[in-house]
Amino acid sequence: MKKIEVNAATCIACGACYQIAPHAFQPNESGISVPVKELVESVDELTIEAMESCPVAAITIEDVEDAE
Ligand code: SF4
Numbered sequence: 217m218k219k220i221e222v223n224a225a226t227c228i229a230c231g232a233c234y235q236i237a238p239h240a241f242q243p244n245e246s247g248i249s250v251p252v253k254e255l256v257e258s259v260d261e262l263t264i265e266a267m268e269s270c271p272v273a274a275i276t277i278e279d280v281e282d283a284e
Pocket of ligand 1: 232270
């Protein structure tokens with residue numbers, strides 16, 4: 217499993233991630249990005265591209281052993 221997280225304190229609501237990968241990220245009412253699903257089986261290329269496109273590196277994707 218992979219865990220997708222957005223640091224809401226770092227996110228500047230630029231919109232890049234949810235424009236690139238709207239299936240993985242969505243804006244909250246303030247434009248701050250929120251993962252559509254935090255725990256996923258795998259991440260696709262668009263999700264990686266979105267993470268890499270974040271100008272403030274607010275997005276992290278890490279391996280997790282167990283889903284809770
Ligand atoms: S790309 Fe980064 S700064 Fe821009 S909305 Fe997404 S998480 Fe926030």
